[in-house]
Structure formats: C-alpha cells, structure tokens
Amino acid sequence: MLIEWQDGLLVGFEAIDQEHRDLVSMINQLYDQVRNGQTKETIENTLFTLADQVAAHFTHEDELMRTHGYPHRASHLLEHRKLIDQLDTLLDGIDLLTSPMLLNAIGFMDHWFTDHVVNSDARLGEYLRDHGGTKR
Numbered sequence: 667m668l669i670e671w672q673d674g675l676l677v678g679f680e681a682i683d684q685e686h687r688d689l690v691s692m693i694n695q696l697y698d699q700v701r702n703g704q705t706k707e708t709i710e711n712t713l714f715t716l717a718d719q720v721a722a723h724f725t726h727e728d729e730l731m732r733t734h735g736y737p738h739r740a741s742h743l744l745e746h747r748k749l750i751d752q753l754d755t756l757l758d759g760i761d762l763l764t765s766p767m768l769l770n771a772i773g774f775m776d777h778w779f780t781d782h783v784v785n786s787d788a789r790l791g792e793y794l795r796d797h798g799g800t801k802r
C-alpha cells in the first residue's frame with residue numbers, strides 16, 4: 667500500500683469522496699502489483715482500469731462544476747489535464763514500461779492526487795456544499 671486513506675483527504679461531498687476512495691485503492695493496487703512482480707498483463711489491465719476510473723471521475727467533477735457555476739473551473743480542469751497527460755503517455759508506451767518507470771509514475775500519481783485533493787477538490791467540495799449541490 668502506498669497511499670493510506672485518511673480523513674484529511676475528505677472533501678465533504680459524498681459522491682466525490684467515494685470516487686476518491688476508489689481511486690486510492692486502485693493506485694495502491696497498481697503499486698502492490700508492480701512491487702510484487704505481477705505479470706505484465708495484470709499490471710496493464712490495472713493501468714487501463716485506473717485510466718478509465720480517472721476519466722469518469724474527472725467527467726463527474728466537471729459536470730458538477732458546470733452545473734453549479736464553479737468559478738475556478740478552468741484552473742481545476744488544467745490540473746486534471748496533467749494527470750490525464752501522464753496516464754496517456756504511460757498507456758502510449760505501455761509495451762516499453764519497466765518497473766522503475768512504473769514506480770516513478772505511481773510516485774507522480776501519489777503526489778498529484780494528494781496535492782489536488784487536499785487543495786483543489788477540497789475547495790470544490792466546500793463550494794458545492796455552500797451552493798446546494800446534491801450528493802450525486
């Protein structure tokens with residue numbers, strides 16, 4: 667396990683928090699698989715699932731931002747773009763990936779995720795609570 671779930675990661679908006687929990691568990695799963703020398707196929711499947719899960723989560727946050735007129739939407743989307751670009755690069759070169767490259771990428775995800783959630787998503791969660799967002 668790489669990222670330990672903790673209350674400091676909660677943004678106070680239930681649907682987002684649940685998706686974040688799922689993402690943490692998927693990043694941890696990927697980390698464990700690489701560390702334990704799982705097969706290339708297993709690791710690739712996890713990477714594709716993680717990329718899909720990230721894309722669905724970002725789409726959901728964007729829908730919430732648009733629906734509720736979030737004023738910091740543009741900068742928030744730019745941050746999302748950084749993780750999407752990193753995942754795209756990984757998936758594009760998937761045949762050439764080595765364990766050190768994967769561990770390096772997972773380290774980036776860990777930092778990106780923690781920083782984005784405790785700052786940007788927390789601000790979004792607060793806005794959604796203040797502006798009557800539904801818990802969907």
Ligand SMILES: [Fe+2]
Nearest residue numbers: 727782786787
């Ligand atoms: Fe976000």
Ligand SMILES: [Fe+2]
Nearest residue numbers: 686723727787
């Ligand atoms: Fe998020």
